[in-house]
Amino acid sequence: xxxxxxxxxxxxxxxxxxxxxxxxxxxxxxxxxxxxxxxxxxxxxxxxxxxxxxxxxxxxxxxxxxxxxxxxxxxxxxxxxxxxxxxxxxxxxxxxxxxxxxxxxxxxxxxxxxxxxxxxxxxxxxxxxxxxxxxxxxxxxxxxxxxxxxxxxxxxxxxxxxxxxxxxxxxxxxxxxxxxxxxxxxxxxxxxxxxxxxxxxxxxxxxxxxxxxxxxxxxxxxxxxxxxxxxxxxxxxxxxxxxxxxxxxxxxxxxxxxxxxxxxxxxxxxxxxxxxxxxxxxxxxxxxxxxxxxxxxxxxxxxxxxxxxxxxxxxxxxxxxxxxxxxxxxxxxxxxxxxxxxxxxxxxxxxxxxxxxxxxxxxxxxxxxxxxxxxxxxxxxxxxxxxxxxxxxxxxxxxxxxxxx
Amino acid sequence: xxxxxxxxxxxxxxxxxxxxxxxxxxxxxxxxxxxxxxxxxxxxxxxxxxxxxxxxxxxxxxxxxxxxxxxxxxxxxxxxxxxxxxxxxxxxxxxxxxxxxxxxxxxxxxxxxxxxxxxxxxxxxxxxxxxxxxxxxxxxxxxxxxxxxxxxxxxxxxxxxxxxxxxxxxxxxxxxxxxxxxxxxxxxxxxxxxxxxxxxxxxxxxxxxxxxxxxxxxxxxxxxxxxxxxxxxxxxxxxxxxxxxxxxxxxxxxxxxxxxxxxxxxxxxxxxxxxx
Ligand SMILES: Cc1ncc(COP(=O)(O)O)c(C=O)c1O
Numbered sequence: 001x002x003x004x005x006x007x008x009x010x011x012x013x014x015x016x017x018x019x020x021x022x023x024x025x026x027x028x029x030x031x032x033x034x035x036x037x038x039x040x041x042x043x044x045x046x047x048x049x050x051x052x053x054x055x056x057x058x059x060x061x062x063x064x065x066x067x068x069x070x071x072x073x074x075x076x077x078x079x080x081x082x083x084x085x086x087x088x089x090x091x092x093x094x095x096x097x098x099x100x101x102x103x104x105x106x107x108x109x110x111x112x113x114x115x116x117x118x119x120x121x122x123x124x125x126x127x128x129x130x131x132x133x134x135x136x137x138x139x140x141x142x143x144x145x146x147x148x149x150x151x152x153x154x155x156x157x158x159x160x161x162x163x164x165x166x167x168x169x170x171x172x173x174x175x176x177x178x179x180x181x182x183x184x185x186x187x188x189x190x191x192x193x194x195x196x197x198x199x200x201x202x203x204x205x206x207x208x209x210x211x212x213x214x215x216x217x218x219x220x221x222x223x224x225x226x227x228x229x230x231x232x233x234x235x236x237x238x239x240x241x242x243x244x245x246x247x248x249x250x251x252x253x254x255x256x257x258x259x260x261x262x263x264x265x266x267x268x269x270x271x272x273x274x275x276x277x278x279x280x281x282x283x284x285x286x287x288x289x290x291x292x293x294x295x296x297x298x299x300x301x302x303x304x305x306x307x308x309x310x311x312x313x314x315x316x317x318x319x320x321x322x323x324x325x326x327x328x329x330x331x332x333x334x335x336x337x338x339x340x341x342x343x344x345x346x347x348x349x350x351x352x353x354x355x356x357x358x359x360x361x362x363x364x365x366x367x368x369x370x371x372x373x374x375x376x377x378x379x380x381x382x383x384x385x386x387x388x389x390x391x392x393x394x395x396x397x398x399x400x401x402x403x404x405x
Numbered sequence: 406x407x408x409x410x411x412x413x414x415x416x417x418x419x420x421x422x423x424x425x426x427x428x429x430x431x432x433x434x435x436x437x438x439x440x441x442x443x444x445x446x447x448x449x450x451x452x453x454x455x456x457x458x459x460x461x462x463x464x465x466x467x468x469x470x471x472x473x474x475x476x477x478x479x480x481x482x483x484x485x486x487x488x489x490x491x492x493x494x495x496x497x498x499x500x501x502x503x504x505x506x507x508x509x510x511x512x513x514x515x516x517x518x519x520x521x522x523x524x525x526x527x528x529x530x531x532x533x534x535x536x537x538x539x540x541x542x543x544x545x546x547x548x549x550x551x552x553x554x555x556x557x558x559x560x561x562x563x564x565x566x567x568x569x570x571x572x573x574x575x576x577x578x579x580x581x582x583x584x585x586x587x588x589x590x591x592x593x594x595x596x597x598x599x600x601x602x603x604x605x606x607x608x609x610x611x612x613x614x615x616x617x618x619x620x621x622x623x624x625x626x627x628x629x630x631x632x633x634x635x636x637x638x639x640x641x642x643x644x645x646x647x648x649x650x651x652x653x654x655x656x657x658x659x660x661x662x663x664x665x666x667x668x669x670x671x672x673x674x675x676x677x678x679x680x681x
Contacts, residue, residue, distance in 0.1 A: 026538060026541065027509060027538075027541060028464075029538075029559070030538050030558070030560065030561050030563075030572065031465075031559075031562075031563050032563075033539075033540065033563075033564075034564065034565065034568055035563065174461065179462065183462055186465075187467070187588045190464075190586065190587055190588055191587035191591070191592075192586075193563060194563075289510045289513055289536070292536075299514065301514075302484060302511055302514065303510045303511035303512075303513065303514030303515065304460065304478060305461045305510070
């Protein structure tokens with residue numbers, strides 16, 4: 001780790017080689033390395049430039065619609081009967097999820113670097129939609145790789161991307177889901193490295209992506225600090241978010257990592273159950289190397305990557321961002337998991353009693369709220385990250401409930 | 406330390422010709438045929454052999470090698486079985502170098518020290534691990550050099566003069582110049598651009614330079630062999646193999662000869678390069 005002015009901080013990582021403890025790093029083909037150094041330099045430069053920050057702030061406010069509210073979920077709180085539950089409403093952002101915060105940052109960086117062709121991978125399609133949206137806004141070519149299976153279960157998002165002028169490329173290799181879409185995006189990048197910016201959708205990939213995506217998502221937690229101060233006059237006592245790669249979670253958690261009083265929970269997708277098919281890399285995986293970084297991965301005993309399963313396409317990834325892997329190793333974040341059934345139940349509950357349709361991804365975080373919140377006193381302040389809205393998931397939920405919704 | 410790779414390349418240099426390096430995936434299309442192909446390669450004209458370690462997620466490979474990995478994994482391929490295959494090959498072939506090529510995760514999970522000891526013991530001479538750039542040398546490159554295995558690094562069109570010294574620093578055996586920016590088995594290299602690149606690399610190192618990615622025919626091989634110390638052919642051989650498979654991906658009596666006859670023709674191309 002870097003030697004830092006604030007010793008014992010959880011917020012100093014990664015070191016200059018991109019390591020969070022044993023995780024992270026830069027495990028990519030030589031063709032990409034020169035560009036990765038160029039990207040790192042461009043990002044470091046942008047971070048120091050007040051004009052970059054000003055422009056970001058402007059677009060976050062006027063285009064994305066930030067700050068997103070925190071909402072006191074009064075009826076949910078009543079029903080659970082414990083902690084006071086607040087929802088951070090990332091579902092109210094333009095494009096309907098937290099993904100847009102990161103995409104805005106990366107697209108501004110791509111513009112700075114003079115790149116006109118943008119590629120992305122997407123699972124649920126929310127990252128693809130965000131990328132297609134900002135490419136449309138700034139007049140950039142946009143190609144989105146999406147697993148054929150995910151295209152089937154997230155049709156509305158594919159149609160949104162098409163409408164926004166992006167080219168959606170179906171990926172049929174491997175398990176035809178997010179991991180394979182990422183392989184295909186990396187293949188495109190290796191081939192078109194000179195002209196192309198790869199906009200990664202979560203806090204994973206080779207350094208500097210995990211740190212850069214985190215920085216762009218920290219707007220979530222930074223706002224929560226201010227908003228809880230306004231609403232309650234103090235910091236929250238606990239934070240909870242779902243984890244696919246972990247970008248919405250990292251954005252909420254990171255600004256609070258050094259606040260020892262704040263309990264932090266990340267919820268992975270337990271799919272059919274942790275002893276069956278699932279997508280919980282920390283609960284059911286071990287450290288390995290894939291997609292440019294070392295982290296917890298689902299794999300067999302020979303190091304072959306296993307297919308992940310979750311009802312939510314956005315959590316259906318066999319890995320997790322390397323900073324989360326480290327926060328697990330050092331014990332700062334508690335990792336839990338929720339099954340498909342639990343997520344669907346939480347989805348219905350929020351629809352029914354709060355009039356909010358959450359993304360199935362976010363529903364995984366909501367699914368763990370009752371068991372944690374019920375044990376807490378009434379003055380415990382809990383913030384749940386509502387990472388996105390659930391319109392895209394109505395078909396999946398209907399199918400699960402036997403066609404009736 | 407002198408390895409089989411060093412010896413073979415020095416011999417060929419004395420003969421005034423480039424090396425033909427052929428690639429196959431261990432266990433493709435099944436363990437038995439794969440071993441037969443491996444054993445037939447030296448006689449067919451392969452000077453060095455790259456043996457692919459199958460991986461579920463070969464990010465830098467095109468469709469041919471991806472599918473070849475999938476076939477091998479479906480047939481039960483593991484890293485331990487790949488090493489066994491080399492051990493069997495070495496029983497009656499002492500001179501032809503074997504280079505294992507693949508991705509880091511299966512090696513990492515096998516255990517780096519155990520892998521290096523077992524690979525050395527099986528008769529492996531060098532390693533190419535696509536997703537380990539010099540920035541991650543401590544993972545495998547430095548331990549491999551200590552264990553007496555060559556660590557062969559890829560240089561690419563994006564590796565500029567500023568970066569080349571870092572790429573070459575811990576490289577041994579030879580430098581593998583990737584003639585295109587892209588994945589295996591796609592674009593065709595431009596012989597003039599390759600000649601320039603080889604000259605540029607040779608300005609930085611005394612190591613031999615082999616060139617691969619996109620070489621398909623005897624004609625391509627001849628063109629590259631007149632500029633470089635070695636020519637690597639992979640996807641074209643895998644396509645030849647695949648051409649013999651039935652709908653379920655099973656091989657037959659023609660599988661081995663489909664590969665060896667292409668190797669023979671490539672070898673002729675390589676051998677005629679300097680005399681042409
Ligand atoms: C609404 C929503 N939440 C969460 C995720 C998971 O991503 P991450 O774990 O990076 O936040 C996705 C991914 O598609 C998503 O669309």
